Amino acid sequence: MVDRLAKGWFSEVSSEMWPGQAMSLAYEEILEDVQSDFQHVQILKTKTYGNALCLDGVIQITERDEFSYQEMMVHVPMFSHPNPEHVLIIGGGDGGVLREVLKHPALKSVTQCEIDGTVIELCKKHLPSIAQSFHHPKANVIVGDGFEYMKQHQQEFDVIITDSSDPIGPASSLFEKEYYSLVRSALRDGGIMCAQGECIWLHLDLIKSMQEFSRTLYPVVDYGYLTIPTYPSGQIGFILCSKNSETNFRVPLRRASSEDMRNMHLRYYNPDIHSASFVLPQFARLALEEAEASTTSASA
């Protein structure tokens, strides 16, 4: 095994999630290295990727490339909804998803449930360009369990975004059917959810099974992806579900103009990459079509 902090390199090793491969970042300094109530939290000053947040040895975000993940996780669902006024974020302790949600003029309120307050505090300190919006007047930040919060807040949200770590550790339950079902009940009619959806190159079976159970809960389910150098294999997907059977995630319902994109300081998202993000390589398309066919025939 690669020594994770050997010789000034942080190596991301997981024999369960991505056996046999490891992304490494050179670092100058370990800014934080603490065990919170939930996980091992590290913040590194890297040599070429700015400051980086790592949880349980896995890179969550770096200042250099975070925008692609945050923008796609937020703007694809938000531009797919006719009027997203009330938004809930589960996880997302670095604050980047919150920053992006707040760029939408229709927004009236955004609630964030992050279970680990240590992550929020350390990101405020070391990742200020990301964790900049926790005190925004429209933001309601709760350090607590998203499951419990949603049980108490049924049919309240237009969009729910799950910005979680991988399905090992504190976030594992966020990849299960019970969670997707609870999200559905916390959404208003016509509501949309977006969740971190792992990588087609690494976790196609997990993605297929998530698609299968999502289709039993929502009339519209889709899967897209974004590229990001510091995630395993250089990309990550997102699963989108809508309670509105008319939703077509592949074409933005509201199309951002060039002026919108400038005003929102968008660096990754544009309406064309919104659509292109759903176009999968043939091997993944065939695998997910198979999953769709088996769900359809099972429910027929």
Add this chain to the structure above:
Amino acid sequence: MVDRLAKGWFSEVSSEMWPGQAMSLAYEEILEDVQSDFQHVQILKTKTYGNALCLDGVIQITERDEFSYQEMMVHVPMFSHPNPEHVLIIGGGDGGVLREVLKHPALKSVTQCEIDGTVIELCKKHLPSIAQSFHHPKANVIVGDGFEYMKQHQQEFDVIITDSSDPIGPASSLFEKEYYSLVRSALRDGGIMCAQGECIWLHLDLIKSMQEFSRTLYPVVDYGYLTIPTYPSGQIGFILCSKNSETNFRVPLRRASSEDMRNMHLRYYNPDIHSASFVLPQFARLALEEAEASTTSASA
């Protein structure tokens, strides 16, 4: 620096090309480790990516994910040409591009110029699923310098594909204007070239400058990308140029049917990802549009 072969991991470090980051693959055995006349050639038996070819310390291809690169480098230009009969490959010593070119029924001949015969021989031995086509009756394989070959073979090819390593070492001249100009003169009227085009996350300035000089040589120039876990940052681009001003690379001129895709055993390419591969994140789109505007105004 990460020790490249420490503790059973091969780490891809380049302080020039991707400073501060490194992809690592766990390996079971070093199958070959030789200095050829041109470069350091290694073949590793990895734990989870099959056998891998490395040149001068850089991963060129692994059995697990090679198909995305080979298919996109070949089928995007081939399906953009009305009738690709005569094809030239520069580089591509592993044989994967050759394998894909031979899938096209219109093909009458394919010539490959690879400067390093050692790469061909070692790939035949250890990467047989990739290096399977060197003895195909339509293939003419030359161990020699592509520059010299093209100087002797002017206006002969419908499609020329440059499958090179990075612009450091033996392939550096393949990223320069003189090379693109020579390719143009080796193409027939209406001919198309496709060349390895590096990564928008790492080499945007190089890509901009290549686009700029290409536009002084060809009426149509475009840039797309594919995802591949074992290339730096998980993706790589390709530069496409056409001598036919009517070419629109973004829509396949000939659209592969589902039956075509099955017969050709395509695992990454399909007509939709052909088009989607040109849709860039906003930061890269703006940078390349700037480059285009400056070329246009300079030539106006």
